[in-house]
Amino acid sequence: MVGPGELGEEEKERWRALRAASEAPRNPFMEPEFTEAVGLVRPQARVAVVYEGPEPVGFLPHERGPLGQGRAIGLGVSDAQGAILRPGLDLDTGRLLKACSVSSFAFDNLEAEQRLFVRYAAEEHATYVVDVEKGYETYESVLRAQSPKFLKTTLAKERKLGRQAGEPRFVFDERDPAALRILMEWKSAQYRRTGRQDRFAREWITRLVGRLARTRAPECGGTLSVLYAGERPVAAHFGLRSASVLACWFPAYDPEFAKFSPGLVLHLRMAEAAAAEGIGMLDLGRGAAEYKDALKTGELPVYEGAVTRPGAGAALHWLSREPARRAHGFVRGRPRLAALAARTLKGAARLRRT
Structure with missing residues (x-):
């Protein structure tokens, strides 16, 4: 058991090799650089290293909470979670959790290929993806077939933006720290406007994003994309x-x-630039949204739930998370109720501002 910053370079190279051998998409949230960044802002972050003889054959990045409750690294902000294991490696989950000194391991974006933990999932969700493997022109032709009105309207609005506000200019990998600060201000305002918890009001998340913005590893690099109208940023x-x-x-x-x-x-423009860079997929994350429905070319399953060991810690996990999870699931499964909940959150946000 080590802190993320205590991993040696050979161990990190082994981690990367195991990810390269995985059937799952090479999601940057599953790379050692993301775990290292979380470790710098979350002192309870740990990595269990599984050895077979002298060779590491598995890694489980996690966070150790109060009373032995464990959770996936960066739970709440990480969009891909699980263990990094040699293909075919069979582990006993109870022994693994005991070695981590945790009574439970909670996850909410578990990869579908995580056979060790998938059987403990309580819910399956869809994460929306955009396939640009064959290039942007091919993707645009897919949009013309499945969302013709969306594509036509969006391109027309881009031209209108140029006429009324300034020539549109897109930067895929913007390095200006001021642009990142503007994005976080916009996002915080959006959270408050819609009655949702402001993630950037939590210092550790702001620090994490700042560190990742400076990370330039081949398989985990922070990328700030900005759309300008003239010299003014309008989206990021x-x-x-x-x-x-x-x-x-x-x-x-x-x-x-x-x-x-x-x-x-x-x-x-992000899809176009990603395709030009040789990136084959954009992962839009879980959670229904109209823009995701319009942009997506497919969906991948992710899972939410927890592995628990018998004992008081497991019971505490159930009491602290399960009732809320079931309530959220009940609302999500009923569109009219979900719409009412969204309107209520927005109304509450307006009341807080007055």
Whole structure:
């Protein structure tokens, strides 16, 4: 058991080799650089290293919470979770959790290929993906077939933005720290406007994003994309990318330019730039949204749940998480109730501002 910063270079290279051998997409959230970054802002972060003889054959990045409750590394912000294991390796989950000194291991974006933990999942969710493996032109032809009105309207709004606000300019990998600060301000305002918890009000998340913005590893690099109208930023996104996957994470736009749908324009330009870089997939993350339905070419399953060991810690995990999870699932499964909940959150946000 080690802290993320205590992993040696040989161990990290072995981690990367195991990920390369995995059947799962090469999601940057599953790379050692993401775990290292979390370890710098979350002191309870740990990595269990499984050896077979002198060779590491598995890694489980996790966080150790109060009373022995464990959870996936970066739970709440990480969009891909699980263990990094040699293909075919069979482990006893109870012994693994005991070695980690945790009574449970909670996850909410577990990869479908995580055979060790999938059987403990309580819910399956869809994560929405955009396939640009064959290039942007092929993707655009797919959009013309499945979402013709969306594509036509978005491209028309991009032209209108140019006429009324300034020539659109897109930067796929913006290095200006001021642009990242603007994005976080927009996102915080969006969270408050919609009645949701402001992630950037939590210092560790702000620090994590700042560190990842400076990370430039081949399979885990922070990527800030910005759409400008003239010299003014109108939409931005911060995510992580590997050589084959762009993990979409924090998109936002300036509400003053909402009539131009700059966020949608931004995503089209991100898809175009990603394809040009040789990236084959954009992962839009779980959670239903109209823009995801319009942009997606497919879906991948991810899982939510927990592995528990018998004892008081497991009971505490159930009491602290399961009732809320079931309530959320009940609402998500009923569209009219979900719409009412969203309107209620927005109304509550307006009341807080008055």
